[in-house]
Amino acid sequence: MSLTATTATTITADSEAFLRDFRSLSVIGETPGHGVDRQAATAADAQARTWFTSLAAQYGFRTETDQVGNVFALIEWTPGAPYVLVGSHLDSQPTAGKYDGAYGVAAALHAGRRLASTNREEAPKYNLAIVDWFNEEGCRFAPSMMGSSVYTGKLPAFQALAVQDKQGITVAEALDEIGHLGTGTGPEAAAYAEIHIEQGRSLEDSGTTIGLVHSCWAAAKYTATVHGEQAHTGSTVIADRKDALLGASMVVVLLREIADSFPDAVLHTSVGQLDVYPNSPVVVPSKVELVMDLRSADEEVLAAATAMLHQGISRVERQANVSIDVQQSHAWGVLPYQPAGVELARACAEKLQLSSAPVFTLAGHDSINMKDIVPTVMLFVPSADGISHNEREYTNDADACAGVDLLTEVVARLCRGELDGAE
Amino acid sequence: MSLTATTATTITADSEAFLRDFRSLSVIGETPGHGVDRQAATAADAQARTWFTSLAAQYGFRTETDQVGNVFALIEWTPGAPYVLVGSHLDSQPTAGKYDGAYGVAAALHAGRRLASTNREEAPKYNLAIVDWFNEEGCRFAPSMMGSSVYTGKLPAFQALAVQDKQGITVAEALDEIGHLGTGTGPEAAAYAEIHIEQGRSLEDSGTTIGLVHSCWAAAKYTATVHGEQAHTGSTVIADRKDALLGASMVVVLLREIADSFPDAVLHTSVGQLDVYPNSPVVVPSKVELVMDLRSADEEVLAAATAMLHQGISRVERQANVSIDVQQSHAWGVLPYQPAGVELARACAEKLQLSSAPVFTLAGHDSINMKDIVPTVMLFVPSADGISHNEREYTNDADACAGVDLLTEVVARLCRGELDGAE
Secondary structure (H helix, E strand, O other): OOHHHHOOOOOOHHHHHHHHHHHHHHOOOEOOOOOEOOOOOOHHHHHHHHHHHHHHHHOOOEEEEOOOOOEEEEEOOOOOOOEEEEEEOOOOOOOEOOOOOHHHHHHHHHHHHHHHHHOOOOOOOOEEEEEEOOOOOOOOOOOOOHHHHHHOOOOOHHHHHHOEOOOOOEHHHHHHHOOOOOOOOOOOEEEEEEEEEOOOOHHHHHOOOEEEEEEEOEEEEEEEEEEOEOEEOOOOOHHHOEOHHHHHHHHHHHHHHHHHOOHHHOEEEEEEEEEEEOOOOOEEOOEEEEEEEEEEOOHHHHHHHHHHHHHHHHHHHHHHOOEEEEEEEEEEOOEEOOHHHHHHHHHHHHHOOOOEEEEEEOOOOHHHHHOOOOOEEEEEEOOHHHOOOOOOOOOOHHHHHHHHHHHHHHHHHHHOOOOOOOO | OOHHHHOOOOOOHHHHHHHHHHHHHHOOOEOOOOOEOOOOOOHHHHHHHHHHHHHHHHOOOEEEEOOOOOEEEEEOOOOOOOEEEEEEOOOOOOOEOOOOOHHHHHHHHHHHHHHHHHOOOOOOOOEEEEEEOOOOOOOOOOOOOHHHHHHOOOOOHHHHHHOEOOOOOEHHHHHHHOOOOOOOOOOOEEEEEEEEEOOOOHHHHHOOOEEEEEEEOEEEEEEEEEEOEOEEOOOOOHHHOEOHHHHHHHHHHHHHHHHHOOHHHOEEEEEEEEEEEOOOOOEEOOEEEEEEEEEEOOHHHHHHHHHHHHHHHHHHHHHHOOEEEEEEEEEEOOEEOOHHHHHHHHHHHHHOOOOEEEEEEOOOOHHHHHOOOOOEEEEEEOOHHHOOOOOOOOOOHHHHHHHHHHHHHHHHHHHOOOOOOOO
16 A cells, blocks of 8 residues: 555645545445446436536636537636646446545546636646546446447447447437537537546555556457357257357456466456346246456457457357357557656646556546547556445545646646647 | 158048147248247237137137136036146247147147037036136246146245246236236136147157157256456456456357267257347447256266366356356256156057157146146157258148147046046
8 A cells, every 4th residue: 555655644625625525425326235226318427517516617717518428517718719628537336435526526526626716827838627527437328438439529429329238228218318418519628638547456556646648458349249059958958959148158257367477477368247148947948148348458468369359259159059140330559648748747746756667457437538638647646456336336525636736737737738739 | 751641641621620729829920931929928929819808718618817817718517526637838040930828729629629528418427617828938937837837836926926028027017918818816726737839859750640758858957157357358468358258158159068068969058038238239248148058868968068067167256357247047857757748658559550659848838837736648649850940940831730639549548547546
């Protein structure tokens, strides 16, 4: 833990204000296990959005919602100038922790609050917008990072709005239902900053307070449909079976075997979602749909793993007497952030006497979309035991407050145009 | 196919009447794939029940519904005497064929129709009741064979009525909703007969029209809950993961390996139902629930397989870093029907010049419950390619009509008391 790095600091009034607001956010959609359930465009998400807009108004920001439910809290110091965007997301996985996304929005809101007072006399080059990106998690509506994908022009708005959840409700209907289907495309961006818990152990293990995210692991995501044939589980002889669940299970095991075949944990693989049809105790499943996820910091490892996956799936098709359709749903190489942004964040940490280290992000973040259109800074604070997407997710108050301090300094410099032209 | 055994027969008016009524039943709850979806106590099941009660009334029967939704169509020739029950079930799997259960109820109705006219002058020893057992399939509400289990005293009615489907609707609520929550415990039984498609290939492969069911395979059914730990699929290192879906998938593969380890297909194993939590693309699953089914004609094989399963599950727990709770949900040994009933059915087939052979049933049927309280005859007709629990399930008209002829003869003899005292 990096506790020793920051516990000496007196908790300031700014930090106390941050912690108070963050606590009031943490109880929205709270689960019995002390996590949160705020899936995109649900009632709990709507309540979190109201938390955001009402506090933003209190802190002097005007709020607007764009065509896909991204919420922006704006302050215009220099009429007509573009905006430094800073934020994260308030939506969560079904049984999530309190920090993922929410910490970043709360931190951004408080960085904005401090700068709104600081900058009142002197107009910086850029204006400031705090953002809550719609549906970063992608659990209710796929794909993930939906709001920032539309904002950055990677996903057409009409396509995002037509995505259905498992009940057949579209994004447009769900946003309209909670009163968050806005219009327009949001403010023009000049730069972007985001802070997040690490969701890994490297900062904690090295006793470092701030992670300076330099790149994102490469990833390849696939959906697979295993086609078998429905039959009676009791009476159908094994040789006649085309058991889609057997085939799917062999794919799940295969993916782990591929990860284990590389040394030094350089590859992460998983199947998080798997649906069986018709899913009855006495029926051999006719169809299984599953989602596969492969990630590595090394693009060659990922390419080798992908080749092993395709070969392995052909073998599973023969062994389980099924056919498997595989579709790539998402893929990216190792994605670097602008080195000038990493250096700017390092300099800010140094100024604030916070320990820092360059780190990879293994998970996706909205900043991955944003860095493709503007200079972007991505920051991490430690998360205890690297626990993530879990109700036990935890970052201590000292680290959380240090992150807000650093983000405030970073955003101040972005507003002054210090990353202009960074590539 | 046993087509040659019966195509020479002229289709009688009785057969034509049967085929007409069976066709009118087959379109209730019809699926786009030409099967049916009539899960227990749904609107489609209710419509099938109305088909049954309205035709039964037309054919001279009085109908009543018992406390768990079993429907009886009664004719009382000898006041106060017990009843020969003959029937099967109208409920189905979600995408089922037209024959499973439905053929047996339609055949029983037409056997009853013929006997109702035949016997009008001469009172047999026993009265006659055609029965549609509630929820034989067990897909919406577990366990299967619910109605006959309550009727035979194996399952308390209050316990059956409290079972909930996945939406939290109880059996009592669902039956009440469709107006089929009756009262009482139904008529007293003297004997039972049921006819069903084979759901296997032995009759078709040997060119035999009638299967004389002498025993049911032994079975052991388990529910398993795999406990892992929720984590981020991207960022959590493999060594830290407790992936419940990996563990569950290894169990599915293990079950097939156990089946394959026995020669001559003496063991059937399957997992038909598997539910993943939280089932999100980017979350390592924390919990998976699955249903395991092992069946064999040889109780020693089943015992050996069960031991292998428990050993294998301990190995999976270690390999996947999960814990697995296994609960036995249902188990039975090889279950013989009364030999005198098999002989009575054989003699009836011989009289009607229908080829017959003793067969096992691998699937469960309501007759398995009934044989424990009264002398019981279980008959099969061929099913094409042994296809079952599948929309392509098929029995040709000649075989279907031969089955009704035979059932009529069997039930006539049961009503005369010819199986009295069979053990």
